[in-house]
Amino acid sequence: MPEAKVITLKINGQEESLHLPAHRTLLEALRESGHVDVKHGCGKGDCGACAVLIDGVAIDSCLALAWMCEGAEITTVSGLGNAENPHPLQTAFKELGAAQCGFCTPGMIIAAKGFLDENPDPSDAEIRLSLSGNLCRCTGYVKIVEAVGHAAKALREEGGEK
């Protein structure tokens, strides 16, 4: 395993150089460098709150070592869109009441994005299965599944460009 060193991560399209010990997880590195939209839940791969896209695949960032992600495209929920130009998943979560306390929401949206990129026209059962690694204490999941289905339809109608 490498010693502490400077590594360069590409986060939401921007390269960032970070001085990190070898044991620093990607979750810790992201939050310590200001990417607090990535949530620290269980810290051991159970809750999905820390999910980010690594080269388009949703990964629990608490389970990845930061230095292993050099050269990869890392996308957090802030990299998908913002208040002025939201991603259809962000719009759907807001409009359909799929976020309550909001703690699970970044990881849910990232997991849904990774899933819809693979399966743009899913059934509700497929959506539920795809989010089975993401825990929510507030919503009961019904609104979340509705929001992902709604966003999938919106993305299909706009050609799946986002």
Ligand code: FES
């Ligand atoms: S904080 Fe990573 S899965 Fe819970």
Ligand code: FES
């Ligand atoms: S909205 Fe509170 S944990 Fe999901």
